[in-house]
Amino acid sequence: MKFICSIKIFAAYIAIVMLGLCTGAFLYMTYSLCTILVAGQKFSAFSLGFFLQGIFEVLPAVLSLCPVFISFYLIRHKEIPWYSVLVCMILHLCLWIFFIPALKEKLEISVYKNKEMQAAVSLSPGYFRTSQDNRYVLYYSEVDSENNASGICIDKSKSNGNVFTFSSEKPEIFQDEFSDPLIKNTVEVPVLLRQILKYFQKFTEASYSRCSENFVSWIIFSSIILAFASVVWIKNISAWRLVNVLFILMDYIFVFFLNFFILGANDSLFQKIPALIKSVPVKSFLVCVINIFIFAAAFVLWLISRLVKENSPEPAYYGDDL
Known part of the structure; x- marks a missing residue:
């Protein structure tokens, strides 16, 4: 019975x-496809490149x-034995330590390819678009392959609504994460x-940054997984x-922000440390x-x-002596 319960925890993991x-x-992938979507063009429901890039981006957060x-x-499922849980968490730590470095270089290739594809998207003519600061309304009559637009600007x-024409221009105020501001107004993520995603993005960047350093630095950073466990x-x-x-x-949030606070703390906290020790990443060891x-x-x-529960007497209920 315990063996079956142990299998359950690993299958669930x-x-x-x-x-x-x-x-x-x-x-x-869906969000990235929306960022390169342009009004008037057909929406692509799947992109293998963006999907692999998504695995690269969410892997540290998921783990x-x-x-x-x-x-x-x-x-x-309280019947799962504790030693199976302990082994599962040890395997989880090993997966973090060895799986992320193994996939990092392979998945990074798709990241650069999709950035080039996103930069190559051109706007479609025949639509009114509003600038980021909501000051200008533009009508694109023509857009070339380099995303330079010509048309009318309001x-x-x-007060009198100044109207002028522009030709082969790409003002900075129209450049954004989304290729088309019309799509941005529809699918923009709530504040x-x-x-929340911003903090997870910082965690992902910190994870891959430490992964690119020496193995000791990566092992020290990986201690955060023990705290999460x-x-x-x-x-x-x-x-x-x-x-x-x-x-x-609450425990997860506490560990998450505690690590960010210490690693981002002011170096003045460590000013009294001797110069010989200052060359060592003290804050990393502290974390x-x-x-x-x-x-x-x-x-x-x-x-x-567990010991208290095992040694405590069973509670008596009314009617047990009947």
Whole structure:
């Protein structure tokens, strides 16, 4: 029975990773296809290049969130033995350490190819478009292959509505992440979600940056995965499942921003350190120690809670003596 339960946790882990990667890559691909979409042109429903680029972009975020969803699974399936969970988290750490460097160079190729394809998209004529600052309204009568437009411009800042023509121009105020401002107004990401994605983007950039450095630096940075894995040991901290879910989310957010705060802290905190030690990435070692401590503390807390529950008498209920 325990063997079957152990198989379940590993199957759930694989499913969470694969589903997370596919979902994240698909959403990234859809958004990227919208950024190169131009009004009047047919929308492409799939792009292998953007899908692979999406895997590259969401891989660190998905692996960081995996322990959270494993914890949600364990809340529902309490029969999973603890040693299977521990082995699963160790394998998860190994996957992070070796899988990301192995795929980094291969997936980076598709990133550069798609950036070139995005830069080559041209606007379509025959549509009215508004500038980013909402000051100008433009009608493109002709657009060449280099995205230089000719047409009519209306300056809305003037009380009389100043109208003038332009030819073969590409003003900076019309350049944006989206190839067509008409599409941007339709699919732009909400502010709150954009801010959350911004933090995950910073995490992805930091992950690949450390991955490109020496192996020791990468191992030290990878300690954050141990801290993220601490959530599996607090999954039953309360008898109420909703409270456990809240604690898991709070733990993840705490670890996430704690690492960002320390790594981005002012160097004045370390001014009293001798010059010989200053050459060592002190903040990285500090983060590594804190991350390992968080994982160990969560494990010890779970172990104490387990021992207390095993040694405590069974609660008596009314009618048991009847």
